[in-house]
Amino acid sequence: MKNKINLFLVEYAINALLRRGWKHFFIVSIFTFLIFLLSSILFISDAIKLELNSTLNLLPEITLQRFVGGKQSDVPIERMDALLDIEGVSRAIPRVWGYYYFKPAGVNFSVVGIDAYEPQYKEALQSIVDTVDVKALENKHGMIVGEGVKKVLSENYYKDFFNFVTNDGRWEKVHIAGVFHSAISLEANDMILLPKKIAYEIFGMDSNHATDIVVKVSNPKEIPMVVSKINLLYPDMRTITKDDIRVSYQNIFDYKSGFFLSLFVVSAFTFFIIVYDKLSGLSAEEKKEIGILKAVGWSMDDIIKEKFYESFILSVCAFILGLCISLFFVYGLHAPLLRDIFIGYSNLKPSFDLPFSVDGGMLSLLFLLSVPIYIGATLIPTWRASILDADEVMR
Amino acid sequence: MTMTPEIIALLMLDALFLFFAIIAFVLSVRIFVKWNRHATTPVQYALEKQSYLVSVVIKYIFVLKIPLFLFFIFTCDKLSNIITGAMCAAGVVNSVEFGLYLTLFKIINLYLFGFWLIVNRADMQEEKLPFTKLKFLLFSLFFFPLVAEIGLEISFFASLNISKIVSCCGTLFSAASTSYLALLFSVDSTVIVGIFYFFAALVGVAYFLKNRLVFIFANGMFAIFAIISLIVFFSTYVYELPTHNCPFCLLQKEYYGIGYLMYSTLFIGTFFGMCGGILEELTRRSDVSFFTISIIFDGLYCVIVTLYPVVYYLNNGVWL
Amino acid sequence: MIVLKDIRKVYATPSEEVIALDHVSLHIKAGQFCVLKGASGSGKSTILSLIAGLSKPNSGEVIVDGKQISKLPDTFSANFRRAHIGFIFQKFHLIPTLSVKENIIVPLIPENLTQEHMEERAQSAMEKFSIAHKASSIVKYLSGGEQQRVAIARALVNQPKIILADEPTANLDAKLSLELIAIFEMLKSEGVSIIVATHDPLFFELACVDSLIEMKNGAIIA
Numbered sequence: 041m042k043n044k045i046n047l048f049l050v051e052y053a054i055n056a057l058l059r060r061g062w063k064h065f066f067i068v069s070i071f072t073f074l075i076f077l078l079s080s081i082l083f084i085s086d087a088i089k090l091e092l093n094s095t096l097n098l099l100p101e102i103t104l105q106r107f108v109g110g111k112q113s114d115v116p117i118e119r120m121d122a123l124l125d126i127e128g129v130s131r132a133i134p135r136v137w138g139y140y141y142f143k144p145a146g147v148n149f150s151v152v153g154i155d156a157y158e159p160q161y162k163e164a165l166q167s168i169v170d171t172v173d174v175k176a177l178e179n180k181h182g183m184i185v186g187e188g189v190k191k192v193l194s195e196n197y198y199k200d201f202f203n204f205v206t207n208d209g210r211w212e213k214v215h216i217a218g219v220f221h222s223a224i225s226l227e228a229n230d231m232i233l234l235p236k237k238i239a240y241e242i243f244g245m246d247s248n249h250a251t252d253i254v255v256k257v258s259n260p261k262e263i264p265m266v267v268s269k270i271n272l273l274y275p276d277m278r279t280i281t282k283d284d285i286r287v288s289y290q291n292i293f294d295y296k297s298g299f300f301l302s303l304f305v306v307s308a309f310t311f312f313i314i315v316y317d318k319l320s321g322l323s324a325e326e327k328k329e330i331g332i333l334k335a336v337g338w339s340m341d342d343i344i345k346e347k348f349y350e351s352f353i354l355s356v357c358a359f360i361l362g363l364c365i366s367l368f369f370v371y372g373l374h375a376p377l378l379r380d381i382f383i384g385y386s387n388l389k390p391s392f393d394l395p396f397s398v399d400g401g402m403l404s405l406l407f408l409l410s411v412p413i414y415i416g417a418t419l420i421p422t423w424r425a426s427i428l429d430a431d432e433v434m435r
Numbered sequence: 436m437t438m439t440p441e442i443i444a445l446l447m448l449d450a451l452f453l454f455f456a457i458i459a460f461v462l463s464v465r466i467f468v469k470w471n472r473h474a475t476t477p478v479q480y481a482l483e484k485q486s487y488l489v490s491v492v493i494k495y496i497f498v499l500k501i502p503l504f505l506f507f508i509f510t511c512d513k514l515s516n517i518i519t520g521a522m523c524a525a526g527v528v529n530s531v532e533f534g535l536y537l538t539l540f541k542i543i544n545l546y547l548f549g550f551w552l553i554v555n556r557a558d559m560q561e562e563k564l565p566f567t568k569l570k571f572l573l574f575s576l577f578f579f580p581l582v583a584e585i586g587l588e589i590s591f592f593a594s595l596n597i598s599k600i601v602s603c604c605g606t607l608f609s610a611a612s613t614s615y616l617a618l619l620f621s622v623d624s625t626v627i628v629g630i631f632y633f634f635a636a637l638v639g640v641a642y643f644l645k646n647r648l649v650f651i652f653a654n655g656m657f658a659i660f661a662i663i664s665l666i667v668f669f670s671t672y673v674y675e676l677p678t679h680n681c682p683f684c685l686l687q688k689e690y691y692g693i694g695y696l697m698y699s700t701l702f703i704g705t706f707f708g709m710c711g712g713i714l715e716e717l718t719r720r721s722d723v724s725f726f727t728i729s730i731i732f733d734g735l736y737c738v739i740v741t742l743y744p745v746v747y748y749l750n751n752g753v754w755l
Numbered sequence: 756m757i758v759l760k761d762i763r764k765v766y767a768t769p770s771e772e773v774i775a776l777d778h779v780s781l782h783i784k785a786g787q788f789c790v791l792k793g794a795s796g797s798g799k800s801t802i803l804s805l806i807a808g809l810s811k812p813n814s815g816e817v818i819v820d821g822k823q824i825s826k827l828p829d830t831f832s833a834n835f836r837r838a839h840i841g842f843i844f845q846k847f848h849l850i851p852t853l854s855v856k857e858n859i860i861v862p863l864i865p866e867n868l869t870q871e872h873m874e875e876r877a878q879s880a881m882e883k884f885s886i887a888h889k890a891s892s893i894v895k896y897l898s899g900g901e902q903q904r905v906a907i908a909r910a911l912v913n914q915p916k917i918i919l920a921d922e923p924t925a926n927l928d929a930k931l932s933l934e935l936i937a938i939f940e941m942l943k944s945e946g947v948s949i950i951v952a953t954h955d956p957l958f959f960e961l962a963c964v965d966s967l968i969e970m971k972n973g974a975i976i977a
Binding site: 058329338342 | 833
């Protein structure tokens with residue numbers, strides 16, 4: 041404990057590593073690759089989780105959907121009044137929205153209806169709506185679209201208008217009045233905002249119905265109570281709380297990253313065996329060197345220490361290297377290939393930036409998953425080397 | 436069963452520890468039974484070499500156990516986001532009946548392994564290796580709490596249940612709690628704080644009188660009452676909330692992770708005070724540096740916990 | 756003073772047991788130049804490694820400078836070796852990819868000295884054997900004579916009282932062999948004990964050799 045670190049021993053260890061670079065090259069590259077893979081997966085899943093959570097926080101407390109015969113159907117707007125009467129409900133907002141499948145590009149747009157006099161169900165949306173004059177939009181028969189939508193449309197030569205095909209097969213021509221940017225890019229990218237009237241037209245919906253209703257509850261502790269009251273009032277309505285969504289997201293991502301981690305455990309174990317095997321086989325040259333060291337007065341302890349420094353330096357270098365590559369891969373290149381595995385909905389969605397979410401906890405997790413395993417694998421070979429008989433050099 | 440990356444890391448290292456600990460255990464028993472310093476047989480030479488493997492393995496486990504302990508708490512803290520009702524690690528630890536025992540085993544094992552290492556060190560410093568038999572006997576015994584800890588940890592993570600609603604630290608560490616923890620709150624906090632400072636003073640006195648036995652005893656009591664008084668009294672000043680008595684929330688970012696500093700100084704101080712003391716009792720040699728380290732860290736701990744109420748009083752002019 | 760009392764040393768190979776030393780006793784006074792003579796396999800090298808504490812006898816005692824080296828735990832025997840014994844091997848046994856200076860300080864590394872102290876000891880050892888001008892050359896590119904001087908400097912960097920040499924002239928030409936013997940003579944005059952295990956006749960008629968011990972099949976015959 042009080043021993044100072046012997047810098048000469050460290051220097052010797054570095055020298056020894058460099059001298060036998062070829063022997064270590066193979067191990068370092070596998071190890072670096074493993075760390076790279078591991079940290080990329082964890083970075084991505086953490087970043088997506090963070091992104092989803094920040095989206096989630098803006099969601100309404102309760103979403104109400106109506107189910108008829110097990111299928112979701114539209115909610116009559118007159119139910120609003122009864123909902124607002126429930127104590128604890130601060131606000132209820134009917135939403136008109138849906139997916140519009142755009143065949144030529146094979147993507148889904150989220151089409152959201154907005155109203156000049158109605159507040160939006162979340163702030164991000166509200167801030168977008170605030171920038172446009174909905175009344176003017178209605179008059180112009182226009183819409184504003186997310187960046188991803190704009191891109192897809194212009195690729196298909198829709199520069200300033202788009203023809204929706206309505207449910208009854210008519211064409212509904214809507215002008216593109218503007219493009220919006222959004223901080224919460226995960227879902228804003230594929231969004232189209234247009235006046236409710238047009239939305240009803242496109243979806244062929246009754247104008248006294250809504251797709252669903254979102255309910256705001258000012259005191260989170262009252263949510264269970266409000267939910268039970270709604271269930272009693274309208275048995276055909278399904279209530280989805282923010283917590284339900286959060287847990288299901290969490291489960292999906294833990295499942296996905298858990299799947300990769302179990303693969304990682306298997307490869308880590310294989311790696312353990314490889315390192316063990318590789319280091320157990322000492323060349324005649326190395327045996328001779330250990331013999332020399334012992335003869336000139338190194339103890340077993342000194343040799344164990346020297347070998348430990350070697351493996352520590354090697355594994356930490358591989359760790360840092362793997363980490364840097366994966367940081368660049370995930371945040372510099374936006375993780376091509378790997379990201380798709382984690383996101384995997386329509387190909388319009390994924391074009392968001394992964395928010396940077398690396399902290400001390402993450403780094404120590406990655407460290408603990410890698411370096412101790414490498415060093416553990418070297419323990420027995422190191423000891424084996426240190427007990428070699430020095431007589432080897434005498435012959 | 437939940438499989439977050441943190442849990443997988445902990446379980447994987449547990450498996451590694453178990454593997455090495457079993458090797459070390461088998462070797463330890465062998466060395467303990469067959470060790471004969473005067474023999475010049477190949478068996479004895481082989482045992483001498485094997486004893487190095489055991490000490491390497493134990494060093495490896497111990498050195499990792501320290502950060503892993505903090506990592507375990509960190510993991511529980513992180514799990515508290517997922518588990519309904521838990522606000523910090525305390526709720527998660529307590530969501531399983533034996534959670535508290537697991538934590539206790541972890542702490543005890545840190546002391547035991549640390550103690551083994553200083554015995555090992557003392558042993559290697561003498562030509563006659565006077566404690567070799569003792570240290571391998573010790574490890575043969577220490578192996579069992581280690582296995583218990585690993586077993587508990589595995590079943591702890593296996594029985595963690597996300598959907599189960601658990602209590603938060605507010606109900607666990609309060610007089611209303613039904614557990615034995617409530618007993619602590621039935622005693623007036625000034626009495627407990629008094630006992631804490633009494634043992635702190637006793638540590639100091641024993642240091643100046645160079646009385647080893649008193650020093651060991653005082654350090655042991657100091658460790659226990661430091662934790663109790665931290666829960667009952669000092670933590671409220673860290674949180675600046677008279678009803679918040681949690682020993683785990685201290686580790687959170689909101690309080691600048693002050694808990695990590697508190698617990699490490701307390702551990703280092705009492706570890707060297709107790710284990711260093713016992714070691715000196717064994718070697719019959721006094722190594723002043725152990726006691727000096729101990730007194731410095733014990734003192735540092737006292738200063739940190741004392742500062743909280745004092746600063747609070749100076750700022751607000753009242754006690755909580 | 757080096758004493759071997761009734762030493763038995765057996766090497767166990769998987770197939771058979773080889774008796775390397777069979778009840779050997781030996782007494783070498785401090786400051787003596789002693790030559791162990793015999794064919795290879797006669798047990799000379801085993802004696803050297805026993806004296807250095809590198810291997811342990813199956814029975815008997817090895818006492819070097821009053822210390823029973825065969826009973827010391829590894830850390831202590833290593834410390835002892837470092838403080839008292841310098842080794843010169845057949846073919847020098849330098850670490851070929853290190854520089855001259857790096858090779859010379861290898862025995863000093865476990866001591867964890869300060870930078871200046873280390874520098875000073877390496878410098879004085881290099882100067883003594885006039886190799887200082889090559890301090891940062893890699894040893895594998897040096898000539899045989901230079902490599903020999905590096906090996907000797909390494910053996911002497913700790914200022915040991917005992918020099919053990921195992922077939923030191925086996926790979927040397929006549930000129931270098933004589934140079935080495937001159938160095939041994941110089942060391943002897945400084946009071947260092949020298950034990951050489953060899954079958955090179957060059958050593959048998961030297962005036963400075965105090966005792967010539969002949970070995971055969973693990974026993975002393977003369």
